[in-house]
Amino acid sequence: MNAVANSSAFLPKHTVDAFHRGRFYLVQPAGRGHRAGMDAMMLAAAVPSNFSGRLVDFGAGAGAAGLAVLSRCGTASVMLVEKSAEMVAFAEATLSHPANAHLQGRATILCADVTLGGRARVAAGLADNAFDFAIMNPPFNPGADRATPDNLKRQAHVMPDGLFERWVRSAAAVVRPRGGLAVIARPEQIGALLDAFHGRFGNAELLAVHPRADRAAIRVVLRAVRGGRGKLSIRPPLMLHEAGSDRFSPQADAINNGLASLFGD
């Protein structure tokens, strides 16, 4: 994620950061707003490597997770869905960046609120059963958890009550039967997510992400199948760092660089 020369001078102060060892770049706000990183790469890695269908990225921001899927899955397409007009401008700058020319034909952007329901959601451009897989990185932090001075960052990180329910409900509408869903969230949000999956997504797989082998998990990735009836399973966890080291583990490094999937498929 090294910054390169600024090619989008019309935007507010921003950086252009390399992902997947330079196989794609992200134009994103400099020093403010939600900046993409490991979370987006882990979420993208939940999509199987042989995926070749239509992906939708809910809450796409500047497009990190969606483009990471395109970068690894050479025939997939993605619709990036983002509510914030300012972040949509960064996503547009990302797609039009010359370094991403090889991905442009497979990505579209929709400025819409994924929590819309029914006809309003369809009218906003999110048709029923239109996608084969949805990925989402919903706003993490409960309102009481922190004081964020920065309004862009607040939009990306505050999770009002019931938001998982609304995000998952919309995913269940736009993903075709037997299509997939992957969510990255915090460990304490498992209960709300499983409740939201109930009756919509089954065959759920839970994967915990630990900073290292002796520490509590900092993230979970949940993957499930639309209309699946199978039981929740718990996959072996991902350890980000090796014991006694600040270096990424080989598995975390491969996931961060688009060289491996999270669930081994």
Place this chain on the structure above:
Amino acid sequence: MNAVANSSAFLPKHTVDAFHRGRFYLVQPAGRGHRAGMDAMMLAAAVPSNFSGRLVDFGAGAGAAGLAVLSRCGTASVMLVEKSAEMVAFAEATLSHPANAHLQGRATILCADVTLGGRARVAAGLADNAFDFAIMNPPFNPGADRATPDNLKRQAHVMPDGLFERWVRSAAAVVRPRGGLAVIARPEQIGALLDAFHGRFGNAELLAVHPRADRAAIRVVLRAVRGGRGKLSIRPPLMLHEAGSDRFSPQADAINNGLASLFGD
């Protein structure tokens, strides 16, 4: 868990099995009913090693988990609560076995249904706020999951809808505020357990048990605090076997033999 000489000839066909490398023994049905093993040892290991209060074991069977706590926590006491009169007879035989003489003064047995509510539960001998910690190994298998020819085993392994709710509700009644609860269950039961904890037990800790590092979890242990308001955390998992080996890992061996706690406290 080696069988030793039969000292309880009045019981149906049974075995006397060593646990914790012979530090206590269990009298249990031979070849039928629920036979205690690793599940009971892992559940017992969820109690902190310095625990010295009043423990209640819901669905105690012949007493394996409760006695395993007494064996490791030298000043704790336990009430074994079991619905099946036949299993209570095995628990009584276990407590009166000469090899367990060192534990007898700290254990009592109650034949009662832990799913009773309100006054009926109190009348059955389970007073409100009477315990510092509850452990439970509720009946695992959903009804549709298997055909069990054996009625004793069926009683121990069938989980009707809502049973977690009733077991956890009773635990919340009999455990004092700030007291503990530990449950061993299957991964697919996390959602129902977290729902049952809601508003009763917080500061929950989830620990997944994997057969080995590359396999899905086969059990989860959830531990929580009565009236706690803290968030769910996910602890590093327990791997039962070492890679490429059928031998227990050092951690699993220590837990199985009462030499370590599951949560490291």
